[in-house]
Amino acid sequence: MNFALILFLLLAITALLWAVDRFYARKRRAPGAPAPWWVEYGASFFPVILIVFVLRSFLVEPFKIPSGSMIPTLLVGDYILVNKWTYGIRLPVINKKIISINDPQRGDVMVFRYPADPSLDFIKRVVGVPGDRVEYLDKRLRINGEEVPLRADGEYLHTDRLYYSPRYVEQLGERSHQLLIEQDAPAFVSQVMDFPFRQNCTYTSAGFRCTVPEGHYFVLGDNRDASSDSRVWGFVPDRNIVGRAFFIWFNFSDMKRIGRFH
Structure with missing residues (x-):
């Protein structure tokens, strides 16, 4: 499994968690209640992974x-x-x-x-x-x-x-x-x-x-x-x-x- 595929899978998973939190779970939580850890971390990583994915896939990629x-x-x-x-x-x-x-x-x-x-x-x-x-x-x-x-x-x-x-x-x-x-x-x-x-x-x-x-x-x-x-x-x-x-x-x-x- 190459790194591009791993990054794509991480992007898909974190995007799903972000979407679930943004459009569904957040509305069902009690006011002030914390989000589950898996939702919080997954949703917060999504923008970072998205930026890395776009940069690496379409602009520049590092190699050794x-x-x-x-x-x-x-x-x-x-x-x-x-x-x-x-x-x-x-x-x-x-x-x-x-x-x-x-x-x-x-x-x-x-x-x-x-x-x-x-x-x-x-x-x-x-x-x-x-x-x-x-x-x-x-x-x-x-x-x-x-x-x-x-x-x-x-x-x-x-x-x-x-x-x-x-x-x-x-x-x-x-x-x-x-x-x-x-x-x-x-x-x-x-x-x-x-x-x-x-x-x-x-x-x-x-x-x-x-x-x-x-x-x-x-x-x-x-x-x-x-x-x-x-x-x-x-x-x-x-x-x-x-x-x-x-x-x-x-x-x-x-x-x-x-x-x-x-």
Whole structure:
């Protein structure tokens, strides 16, 4: 049972208690008589839970980064905010889009439900939109036959294991972001799952080529050689999208990380 469903059930229960108290029980109590504890607490929690539910379901939702697949953009332990409405308004719990606003763009950092297990939330960077031909050969990304600009940007120190990785800056459209590429790691994808539209992809010893189907997106981690992403488990369907990540609001280890990111 996910948190959104738990919150929805709490909202329904407290709303029922509030309604019973407001329109029925309050009128039957003797003047000055206290309300039963279960009515008092349930009715008083209703406005708070309603505000939290609306904010979390339609505006912003907090997440914690659990893995290093998005290093150096996002680190393990970063607490982030996700814009829930920028890609459209979706019904809570079932995540069905009812109002379309914007489509994900190349370069967006997107949170979505993992296609192989929708109970899990993943975060990756969008590199391919519907109709794109995405190639990652010899660790160079190409979109629709054009090589994505990439330049060296020094080294990144992994403080937990005290080693350095080559750091680069990649330009996806008008947006640039940092990423890590381990030159001594193999270029081929070692494990590939059986996923929908698997026939749209070709894998070789140098990497892969994929054509993104309609209504789907291709995503990669910024820590390119330490990320399980669309290379492995396939495309992200639009129905799985949660929102666009845009702000780090806390990190216990480094308060300087608070702020926007690209």
